Amino acid sequence: MHDPLSRPMAVLSRRTTLFLGLAALIGFQTGDATAQRRPRELHVFTSGGFTAAFEALAKQYERDTGVHIVTEHGPSMGDTPQAIPNRLARHEAADVVILARSGLDRLAEQKVVTPGTTVDLGLSKIAVAVKAGAPTPNITTPDALRSTLLTAKSVAWSDSASGVYIQSAMLDRLGIADQVRPKGRMIPATPVGKIVADGQAEIGFQQLSELKPVKGIRIIGLLPDTLQKVTPFSAGVVAYSPHQAEARALIAYLASPKAHRQIRDSGLEPVVAKVTP
Template identity: 45%
Template sequence: MSQFIFRFNIKTNFTLLALAVASLSTVSQAMAADIRVVSSGGFAQAYKNLAPAYEQASGDKLVSGWGPSMGTTTNAIPVRMARGEEIDVVIMVGDSLDTLMKEGKLVAGSKVVLANSPIACAVKKGNAKPDISTVDGLKNAFLKARKVAYSDSASGEYIKHQLMKKLEITEQMQGKAAQIPATPVGEIIAHGEADFGCQQRSELLPVEGIDIVGLLPQEVQLTTAFSAAIVTGSKVQPQAQALLNFLSSEKNAGAIAETGLEPVAGKR
């Protein structure tokens, strides 16, 4: 009789344990969410590198999209927001994010600064590298280039409206310096459509077929902050906040630095 009770209890306990595990799995699956994220190019590679680890740890699925922080192209984040695209998290240039926050399109207080991004310049792989370590050297590189490319986002806006003036070459660059919409500057250089170009270093590094010459000289450098925030009306705000906490964690600073960014952990 006692053996029967003992065996019955073991069988019952295993059954209850199996039910408990199945129940926890069901709850975990129920709590998992699809988080729709749109990132601008400057942080895109860091995000791509970190996304698998987040998905594995959280059980959430990241549904990712890409677009510039400003401008009027179809994929530009402000344009996506204006047409009511369903997005939970945006990662973009801080100033542009602040504008969306003031407009009430992002959850107040959810902004977290992820990294700073300096501007670098590149040439087609194998071509001679101009010396841009000084302001005069950078100026000569612009003037001697057959065609110069820069982006339609933060770095390109700076080059177009401020850097050219600082270098006193605005008139000389008319007709041979072009702002490139939607396409990474590195790809334009790699395809031979420009022989010199500048963009945030983190956007140049992943592109094959180019050589990075170096950063802009410190006297004329512009470092752009990339930040993330939760979109107002997101139905998965707790999961979105968990993603922001993960991306801004100090343990991920090394992975972010590897992409050419300067990580900023926990700053707002």
């Protein structure tokens, strides 16, 4: 016997199925839009001076937010393909850059960094290292450092902010540029500490935060105060990043008190964040 309710129930079932299908489609599309607004990952370029601090902070940020951080490394300046300005010129995927302030300011002037997003994160000082087990040279005063450099058979410094200062300013201030530059090497990309550890240079200069992670060396100490150059390491949002708000949120996190312990442990001095126009 034909059930008079079967036809209406079949129609209702088809309508219900259609409604649920449409709801699922709308939900899927809404989910896609949310995923676009909240990226699952951010790409960050950082130079060596902030690398150790950022490695710890990126893990912490991922735990707190669920956003995956993809980290790439490169010098703040220089002619190597890995240098951050050169990578940005090629429009490699990037949302945030962290590098020496002088390099960041140049990127801001070139409109590669979004205006109003540059923030100082940590202050870095230059340190001196020798191979582990080597005699300890005296660098405690400018005169002692001058004597040490004149005696050294080979010297290395980076091709980034610290090395540019040593080669173009400090040696002149010590009055030994003509004697030391010929036996000095400006090292591109490779950490200076590794060059010293491998015995390719008797003494090396680089940011303390870049020397600390290197094995096989002994850090003698910082440059004397009257010769020291303090370099801010700073962050900015890449102008072509499709995730401007999320990149700003990451920088705010790096500049917050939550990040101070990791920054200090890496050999940098945390600074109170200040956004510049």
